[in-house]
Amino acid sequence: MTRTLRTEQVVVLALENSVAFELGLPHRFLTADALRPTDGGPRPYEVLMCTVDDGPITTSAGYQVLPTHPHEALRTADTVVIVGTPWHSVMETGALAQPIRDALALVPTGARWVSICTGAFVLAALGLLDGRRATTHWAHADAFRRCFPDIELDADVLFIDHGDVLTSAGNAAGIDLLLHLVRRDHGVEVANRVARGAVVAPWRDGGQAQFIDRPVPAVGEGGTASTREWALRHLEEDLSLARLAQHAGMSVRTFTRRFREETGQTAGEWITGRRVEHARHLLEKTDWPVDRVAAASGFGTAAAFRTQFRTGVGISPSAYRRGYLTPA
Structure with missing residues:
Protein backbone atom coordinates (compact mmCIF):
# COMPACT_ATOMS: atom_id res chain seq x y z
CA MET A 1 0.00 0.00 0.00
CA THR A 2 1.40 3.38 -1.02
CA ARG A 3 -0.03 6.84 -0.79
CA THR A 4 -0.37 8.53 -4.15
CA LEU A 5 1.88 11.62 -4.36
CA ARG A 6 0.85 12.48 -7.93
CA THR A 7 -2.25 12.14 -10.04
CA GLU A 8 -2.85 8.47 -10.76
CA GLN A 9 -4.22 7.71 -14.21
CA VAL A 10 -7.20 5.37 -14.07
CA VAL A 11 -8.30 4.07 -17.47
CA VAL A 12 -11.70 2.42 -17.88
CA LEU A 13 -11.90 0.17 -20.93
CA ALA A 14 -15.52 0.16 -22.11
CA LEU A 15 -16.30 -3.04 -23.98
CA GLU A 16 -19.40 -3.58 -26.07
CA ASN A 17 -22.47 -4.13 -23.88
CA SER A 18 -20.76 -2.78 -20.75
CA VAL A 19 -23.09 -2.19 -17.80
CA ALA A 20 -23.97 1.50 -17.98
CA PHE A 21 -24.22 1.95 -14.21
CA GLU A 22 -20.77 0.48 -13.64
CA LEU A 23 -19.13 2.59 -16.35
CA GLY A 24 -19.81 5.72 -14.30
CA LEU A 25 -18.63 4.40 -10.94
CA PRO A 26 -14.88 5.08 -11.27
CA HIS A 27 -15.44 8.72 -12.19
CA ARG A 28 -18.06 9.20 -9.46
CA PHE A 29 -15.93 7.80 -6.65
CA LEU A 30 -12.37 8.56 -7.74
CA THR A 31 -12.92 12.19 -8.76
CA ALA A 32 -15.31 13.12 -5.94
CA ASP A 33 -15.09 16.59 -4.42
CA ALA A 34 -14.09 14.97 -1.13
CA LEU A 35 -10.80 14.00 -2.81
CA ARG A 36 -9.98 17.57 -3.84
CA PRO A 37 -6.72 18.57 -2.11
CA THR A 38 -7.14 21.48 0.30
CA ASP A 39 -3.61 22.71 -0.41
CA GLY A 40 -4.17 23.14 -4.13
CA GLY A 41 -2.08 20.10 -5.01
CA PRO A 42 -2.88 17.61 -7.77
CA ARG A 43 -6.00 15.50 -7.55
CA PRO A 44 -5.20 11.91 -6.57
CA TYR A 45 -6.91 10.33 -9.60
CA GLU A 46 -7.69 11.20 -13.19
CA VAL A 47 -10.28 8.91 -14.76
CA LEU A 48 -10.25 8.32 -18.54
CA MET A 49 -12.52 6.11 -20.60
CA CYS A 50 -11.53 4.44 -23.85
CA THR A 51 -12.83 1.76 -26.21
CA VAL A 52 -11.00 -0.86 -28.20
CA ASP A 53 -11.46 0.87 -31.58
CA ASP A 54 -11.84 4.47 -30.29
CA GLY A 55 -15.46 4.48 -31.45
CA PRO A 56 -18.72 4.46 -29.47
CA ILE A 57 -20.01 1.35 -27.72
CA THR A 58 -23.59 0.40 -26.93
CA THR A 59 -24.15 -0.15 -23.22
CA SER A 60 -26.34 -2.78 -21.60
CA ALA A 61 -28.97 -0.04 -21.22
CA GLY A 62 -29.23 0.31 -25.00
CA TYR A 63 -27.68 3.74 -25.45
CA GLN A 64 -24.27 4.61 -26.85
CA VAL A 65 -21.37 6.23 -25.05
CA LEU A 66 -18.31 7.89 -26.55
CA PRO A 67 -14.78 7.41 -25.21
CA THR A 68 -13.08 10.40 -23.63
CA HIS A 69 -9.64 9.29 -24.83
CA PRO A 70 -8.12 7.00 -27.48
CA HIS A 71 -7.19 3.49 -26.44
CA GLU A 72 -3.52 4.52 -26.54
CA ALA A 73 -4.20 5.94 -23.06
CA LEU A 74 -3.79 2.38 -21.83
CA ARG A 75 -0.03 2.75 -22.40
CA THR A 76 0.26 5.14 -19.45
CA ALA A 77 -2.39 3.66 -17.18
CA ASP A 78 -1.61 3.26 -13.49
CA THR A 79 -4.90 1.43 -12.89
CA VAL A 80 -7.13 -0.29 -15.46
CA VAL A 81 -10.80 -0.89 -14.71
CA ILE A 82 -12.92 -3.47 -16.56
CA VAL A 83 -16.65 -3.31 -15.77
CA GLY A 84 -19.31 -5.95 -16.24
CA THR A 85 -20.37 -7.00 -19.73
CA PRO A 86 -23.45 -9.25 -19.46
CA TRP A 87 -23.52 -12.07 -22.00
CA HIS A 88 -20.24 -11.06 -23.58
CA SER A 89 -18.65 -13.87 -25.58
CA VAL A 90 -15.84 -14.24 -23.01
CA MET A 91 -18.46 -15.50 -20.56
CA GLU A 92 -19.24 -18.42 -22.86
CA THR A 93 -15.85 -19.25 -24.34
CA GLY A 94 -13.38 -18.00 -21.74
CA ALA A 95 -11.47 -16.32 -24.58
CA LEU A 96 -11.07 -12.72 -25.70
CA ALA A 97 -11.22 -11.44 -29.26
CA GLN A 98 -7.79 -10.45 -30.57
CA PRO A 99 -8.55 -6.69 -30.76
CA ILE A 100 -9.35 -6.68 -27.04
CA ARG A 101 -6.17 -8.62 -26.25
CA ASP A 102 -4.13 -6.23 -28.39
CA ALA A 103 -5.58 -3.18 -26.63
CA LEU A 104 -4.94 -4.59 -23.16
CA ALA A 105 -1.43 -5.62 -24.16
CA LEU A 106 -0.61 -1.90 -24.16
CA VAL A 107 -1.03 -1.72 -20.37
CA PRO A 108 2.39 -1.26 -18.73
CA THR A 109 3.90 -3.80 -16.39
CA GLY A 110 3.15 -2.87 -12.80
CA ALA A 111 -0.28 -1.36 -13.47
CA ARG A 112 -3.11 -2.21 -11.09
CA TRP A 113 -6.05 -4.17 -12.54
CA VAL A 114 -9.59 -3.82 -11.23
CA SER A 115 -12.73 -5.67 -12.30
CA ILE A 116 -16.34 -4.96 -11.42
CA CYS A 117 -18.92 -7.73 -11.69
CA THR A 118 -18.32 -9.93 -14.75
CA GLY A 119 -15.25 -7.90 -15.69
CA ALA A 120 -13.48 -10.70 -13.80
CA PHE A 121 -13.97 -12.90 -16.88
CA VAL A 122 -11.74 -10.53 -18.84
CA LEU A 123 -9.00 -10.58 -16.20
CA ALA A 124 -9.21 -14.36 -16.05
CA ALA A 125 -8.96 -14.69 -19.83
CA LEU A 126 -5.79 -12.56 -19.71
CA GLY A 127 -4.26 -14.94 -17.18
CA LEU A 128 -4.15 -12.31 -14.45
CA LEU A 129 -6.08 -14.49 -12.02
CA ASP A 130 -4.07 -17.68 -12.49
CA GLY A 131 -3.24 -19.15 -9.11
CA ARG A 132 -5.30 -16.50 -7.32
CA ARG A 133 -8.59 -16.27 -5.54
CA ALA A 134 -11.19 -14.15 -7.35
CA THR A 135 -14.83 -13.17 -7.22
CA THR A 136 -17.61 -12.10 -9.57
CA HIS A 137 -21.39 -11.77 -9.40
CA TRP A 138 -22.82 -14.86 -7.73
CA ALA A 139 -25.33 -15.39 -10.55
CA HIS A 140 -22.43 -15.96 -12.98
CA ALA A 141 -20.30 -18.10 -10.67
CA ASP A 142 -21.13 -21.37 -12.44
CA ALA A 143 -20.27 -19.90 -15.84
CA PHE A 144 -16.98 -18.59 -14.45
CA ARG A 145 -16.06 -21.97 -13.03
CA ARG A 146 -16.87 -23.67 -16.34
CA CYS A 147 -14.65 -21.25 -18.26
CA PHE A 148 -11.83 -21.13 -15.72
CA PRO A 149 -11.88 -24.31 -13.61
CA ASP A 150 -8.36 -23.77 -12.28
CA ILE A 151 -9.13 -20.37 -10.70
CA GLU A 152 -10.40 -20.39 -7.12
CA LEU A 153 -13.69 -18.49 -7.24
CA ASP A 154 -15.21 -17.20 -4.01
CA ALA A 155 -18.74 -16.07 -4.77
CA ASP A 156 -19.51 -15.21 -1.13
CA VAL A 157 -17.45 -12.02 -0.84
CA LEU A 158 -17.95 -8.46 -2.08
CA PHE A 159 -14.38 -8.00 -3.31
CA ILE A 160 -10.89 -9.51 -3.18
CA ASP A 161 -7.67 -7.50 -3.12
CA HIS A 162 -4.34 -8.99 -4.19
CA GLY A 163 -2.67 -5.62 -4.34
CA ASP A 164 -2.06 -5.55 -8.08
CA VAL A 165 -5.27 -7.31 -9.09
CA LEU A 166 -8.67 -6.68 -7.48
CA THR A 167 -12.02 -8.26 -8.33
CA SER A 168 -15.50 -7.40 -7.07
CA ALA A 169 -18.99 -8.80 -7.20
CA GLY A 170 -21.98 -7.31 -9.01
CA ASN A 171 -22.99 -3.66 -9.45
CA ALA A 172 -22.95 -2.12 -5.97
CA ALA A 173 -19.92 -4.18 -4.96
CA GLY A 174 -18.04 -2.01 -7.42
CA ILE A 175 -18.74 0.88 -5.05
CA ASP A 176 -17.38 -1.17 -2.16
CA LEU A 177 -14.21 -1.90 -4.12
CA LEU A 178 -13.65 1.70 -5.23
CA LEU A 179 -14.09 2.95 -1.67
CA HIS A 180 -11.62 0.27 -0.62
CA LEU A 181 -9.13 1.62 -3.17
CA VAL A 182 -9.50 5.13 -1.77
CA ARG A 183 -9.21 3.78 1.77
CA ARG A 184 -6.09 1.81 0.86
CA ASP A 185 -4.46 4.66 -1.04
CA HIS A 186 -5.49 7.62 1.14
CA GLY A 187 -6.86 6.35 4.43
CA VAL A 188 -10.10 5.71 6.26
CA GLU A 189 -11.10 9.33 6.84
CA VAL A 190 -10.81 10.30 3.17
CA ALA A 191 -12.78 7.22 2.06
CA ASN A 192 -15.47 8.02 4.61
CA ARG A 193 -15.80 11.55 3.23
CA VAL A 194 -16.21 10.18 -0.30
CA ALA A 195 -18.87 7.74 0.94
CA ARG A 196 -20.78 10.46 2.78
CA GLY A 197 -20.78 12.62 -0.35
CA ALA A 198 -22.32 9.79 -2.33
CA VAL A 199 -24.71 8.89 0.53
CA VAL A 200 -23.51 5.29 0.66
CA ALA A 201 -22.14 3.15 3.46
CA PRO A 202 -18.35 3.51 3.78
CA TRP A 203 -18.14 -0.20 4.55
CA ARG A 204 -20.75 -2.91 4.02
CA ASP A 205 -20.63 -5.89 6.30
CA GLY A 206 -20.49 -9.42 5.01
CA GLY A 207 -20.50 -10.58 1.44
CA GLN A 208 -22.68 -11.83 -1.38
CA ALA A 209 -23.91 -14.71 0.75
CA GLN A 210 -26.53 -12.43 2.29
CA PHE A 211 -28.02 -11.71 -1.16
CA ILE A 212 -28.22 -15.23 -2.58
CA ASP A 213 -31.80 -16.43 -2.86
Missing part, protein backbone atom coordinates in the same frame (compact mmCIF):
# COMPACT_ATOMS: atom_id res chain seq x y z
CA ARG A 214 -32.83 -15.94 0.76
CA PRO A 215 -34.33 -13.02 2.65
CA VAL A 216 -32.35 -11.07 5.20
CA PRO A 217 -34.14 -11.36 8.57
CA ALA A 218 -35.46 -8.05 9.87
CA VAL A 219 -34.24 -6.66 13.18
CA GLY A 220 -37.69 -7.04 14.67
CA GLU A 221 -37.64 -10.73 13.85
CA GLY A 222 -34.78 -11.49 16.18
CA GLY A 223 -31.95 -10.14 14.03
CA THR A 224 -28.44 -9.32 15.18
CA ALA A 225 -28.26 -5.70 13.98
CA SER A 226 -28.70 -4.16 17.43
CA THR A 227 -25.97 -6.39 18.81
CA ARG A 228 -23.63 -5.37 15.98
CA GLU A 229 -24.31 -1.71 16.76
CA TRP A 230 -23.61 -2.39 20.43
CA ALA A 231 -20.39 -4.26 19.60
CA LEU A 232 -19.09 -1.28 17.59
CA ARG A 233 -19.31 0.82 20.76
CA HIS A 234 -17.47 -1.81 22.82
CA LEU A 235 -14.69 -3.02 20.52
CA GLU A 236 -12.10 -2.70 23.29
CA GLU A 237 -13.99 -5.19 25.48
CA ASP A 238 -14.19 -8.97 25.44
CA LEU A 239 -16.66 -9.77 22.66
CA SER A 240 -16.85 -13.50 22.91
CA LEU A 241 -19.51 -15.38 20.99
CA ALA A 242 -21.26 -16.19 24.27
CA ARG A 243 -21.41 -12.52 25.26
CA LEU A 244 -22.71 -11.45 21.86
CA ALA A 245 -25.37 -14.14 21.95
CA GLN A 246 -26.38 -13.07 25.46
CA HIS A 247 -26.77 -9.46 24.34
CA ALA A 248 -28.95 -10.61 21.42
CA GLY A 249 -31.05 -12.79 23.74
CA MET A 250 -30.30 -15.93 21.75
CA SER A 251 -28.56 -19.22 22.24
CA VAL A 252 -25.04 -19.37 20.84
CA ARG A 253 -26.19 -21.76 18.14
CA THR A 254 -29.08 -19.55 17.01
CA PHE A 255 -26.98 -16.40 17.16
CA THR A 256 -24.23 -18.00 15.08
CA ARG A 257 -26.71 -19.04 12.40
CA ARG A 258 -28.54 -15.71 12.29
CA PHE A 259 -25.31 -13.71 12.24
CA ARG A 260 -24.01 -15.53 9.19
CA GLU A 261 -27.40 -15.27 7.45
CA GLU A 262 -27.42 -11.49 7.93
CA THR A 263 -23.76 -10.64 7.28
CA GLY A 264 -22.25 -13.51 5.32
CA GLN A 265 -19.52 -13.77 7.96
CA THR A 266 -18.94 -15.43 11.29
CA ALA A 267 -19.14 -13.18 14.33
CA GLY A 268 -15.41 -13.57 14.86
CA GLU A 269 -14.58 -12.50 11.32
CA TRP A 270 -16.87 -9.50 11.56
CA ILE A 271 -15.49 -8.35 14.92
CA THR A 272 -11.89 -8.69 13.71
CA GLY A 273 -12.69 -6.65 10.60
CA ARG A 274 -14.26 -3.85 12.60
CA ARG A 275 -11.34 -3.82 15.04
CA VAL A 276 -8.85 -3.55 12.20
CA GLU A 277 -10.80 -0.62 10.73
CA HIS A 278 -10.87 1.10 14.12
CA ALA A 279 -7.14 0.53 14.52
CA ARG A 280 -6.50 2.05 11.09
CA HIS A 281 -8.35 5.17 12.17
CA LEU A 282 -6.35 5.42 15.40
CA LEU A 283 -3.06 4.93 13.56
CA GLU A 284 -4.00 7.70 11.15
CA LYS A 285 -5.34 10.24 13.66
CA THR A 286 -3.31 9.70 16.83
CA ASP A 287 0.31 9.25 17.87
CA TRP A 288 -0.58 6.53 20.37
CA PRO A 289 1.97 3.73 20.76
CA VAL A 290 1.07 0.38 19.22
CA ASP A 291 0.28 -1.14 22.62
CA ARG A 292 -2.36 1.50 23.27
CA VAL A 293 -3.88 1.16 19.79
CA ALA A 294 -4.02 -2.60 20.28
CA ALA A 295 -5.82 -2.25 23.60
CA ALA A 296 -8.25 0.39 22.35
CA SER A 297 -9.12 -1.79 19.36
CA GLY A 298 -9.73 -4.89 21.44
CA PHE A 299 -6.77 -6.97 20.30
CA GLY A 300 -5.32 -7.33 23.78
CA THR A 301 -1.62 -7.74 23.07
CA ALA A 302 0.53 -5.85 20.60
CA ALA A 303 1.68 -9.17 19.11
CA ALA A 304 -1.88 -10.28 18.38
CA PHE A 305 -2.66 -6.86 16.97
CA ARG A 306 0.32 -6.90 14.61
CA THR A 307 -0.62 -10.35 13.32
CA GLN A 308 -4.27 -9.50 12.70
CA PHE A 309 -3.47 -6.09 11.22
CA ARG A 310 -0.94 -7.51 8.76
CA THR A 311 -3.41 -10.21 7.76
CA GLY A 312 -6.19 -7.69 7.17
CA VAL A 313 -4.24 -4.79 5.66
CA GLY A 314 -1.13 -6.41 4.22
CA ILE A 315 1.49 -4.36 6.10
CA SER A 316 2.52 -3.78 9.70
CA PRO A 317 0.86 -1.09 11.87
CA SER A 318 4.08 0.94 11.97
CA ALA A 319 4.42 0.87 8.16
CA TYR A 320 0.78 1.89 7.82
CA ARG A 321 1.29 4.82 10.18
CA ARG A 322 4.39 6.00 8.34
CA GLY A 323 2.33 6.17 5.17
CA TYR A 324 -0.57 8.14 6.61
CA LEU A 325 0.26 10.00 9.83
CA THR A 326 1.25 13.54 8.94
CA PRO A 327 3.85 15.00 11.35
CA ALA A 328 2.65 18.00 13.37
